[in-house]
Amino acid sequence: VIGIDNLALGRRENLSAALRHSQFSFGQFDINEIDKCLPYLRKELARAGTTTVWHLAANSDIQAGGRDPDIDLRLTFLSTYNVLKLMAQSGLRELVFASSSAIYGEHAGLLKEDSGPLLPISNYGAMKLASEGVITAAIGGGVLRRAWICRFPNVVGSRATHGVIFDFLKKLRANPKNLEVLGDGTQEKPYLHVCELVEAMVFIHKRSTEVLNCYNIAPRKGTTTVRHIAEHVVQSAAPGSIIRYAGGSRGWVGDVPRFRYSTAKLKALGWSSKLTSNAAVELAIRENLSARP
Numbered sequence: 001v002i003g004i005d006n007l008a009l010g011r012r013e014n015l016s017a018a019l020r021h022s023q024f025s026f027g028q029f030d031i032n033e034i035d036k037c038l039p040y041l042r043k044e045l046a047r048a049g050t051t052t053v054w055h056l057a058a059n060s061d062i063q064a065g066g067r068d069p070d071i072d073l074r075l076t077f078l079s080t081y082n083v084l085k086l087m088a089q090s091g092l093r094e095l096v097f098a099s100s101s102a103i104y105g106e107h108a109g110l111l112k113e114d115s116g117p118l119l120p121i122s123n124y125g126a127m128k129l130a131s132e133g134v135i136t137a138a139i140g141g142g143v144l145r146r147a148w149i150c151r152f153p154n155v156v157g158s159r160a161t162h163g164v165i166f167d168f169l170k171k172l173r174a175n176p177k178n179l180e181v182l183g184d185g186t187q188e189k190p191y192l193h194v195c196e197l198v199e200a201m202v203f204i205h206k207r208s209t210e211v212l213n214c215y216n217i218a219p220r221k222g223t224t225t226v227r228h229i230a231e232h233v234v235q236s237a238a239p240g241s242i243i244r245y246a247g248g249s250r251g252w253v254g255d256v257p258r259f260r261y262s263t264a265k266l267k268a269l270g271w272s273s274k275l276t277s278n279a280a281v282e283l284a285i286r287e288n289l290s291a292r293p
């Protein structure tokens with residue numbers, strides 16, 4: 001495995017186990033600086049014989065992307081565009097891509113892989129949708145032989161660097177008496193544990209046989225409200241803390257406050273999560289609490 005990350009948002013210590021592995025190499029590069037990435041990639045490919053690119057680099061700070069659209073243009077869209085250029089120049093022709101529920105925008109009812117029209121309401125969602133577009137165009141143009149588009153739900157787990165659980169724990173460390181929550185707490189989405197997400201991605205990559213394979217990934221059951229997360233975080237980290245809801249139906253501009261995924265296609269392929277959405281959230285709260293002072 002050859003890892004590339006500029007560590008602008010990720011942390012080197014989160015790679016500590018991988019860095020000790022003899023079959024892992026890591027280059028700290030900005031994927032948009034192709035001239036710097038390409039020599040490293042070619043050198044490592046000559047050794048490793050890697051065939052598939054797993055493209056997960058993006059802007060994970062959605063609110064920052066809302067304030068400055070250039071961030072999502074560079075980190076979420078151009079990163080994909082330049083990954084495809086790097087692949088073309090280094091002979092790699094299979095791509096697994098981390099997409100998002102944000103590409104759907106606001107729809108009533110279950111989101112299926114062919115739901116539409118696709119009208120994202122955040123810059124992040126727009127740049128993920130544009131990324132899906134250049135990936136399918138790369139198949140059409142013969143640059144890619146095969147691609148797997150995995151549309152993630154909300155993902156939680158240990159060593160978080162962002163997201164609702166991370167934000168709540170950070171706020172409570174600063175002020176254990178009150179927890180300020182964006183929105184009215186009724187925002188409700190499916191949450192999947194990162195270990196199960198990785199398992200699902202590997203499963204989809206192994207089992208789906210089309211040229212273009214597009215899958216929603218979600219827990220087998222349920223969604224979780226922001227109120228449930230806030231109450232569990234408070235109970236675990238600062239019992240007695242008062243939860244204050246800022247009000248309004250969404251957490252921030254561009255937030256899709258509630259959605260539900262159809263997982264019928266993934267189930268038909270043969271994968272279901274073990275954890276429900278609530279169980280994934282509760283596990284992630286325990287993991288993030290035990291990992292930090």
Ligand SMILES: NC(=O)c1ccc[n+]([C@@H]2O[C@H](COP(=O)([O-])OP(=O)(O)OC[C@H]3O[C@@H](n4cnc5c(N)ncnc54)[C@H](O)[C@@H]3O)[C@@H](O)[C@H]2O)c1
Nearest residue numbers: 005006007008009010030031056057058060100152154155
């Ligand atoms: N966490 C979620 O709930 C969620 C939901 C839907 C989709 N996703 C997608 O999953 C992927 C992983 O997200 P995550 O939550 O682990 O976030 P993350 O911030 O931990 O991971 C993204 C990584 O990309 C790196 N990166 C960004 N721009 C780069 C560039 N130009 N060159 C090199 N590296 C760059 C960052 O440093 C970071 O380590 C992203 O594509 C994200 O959009 C995540």
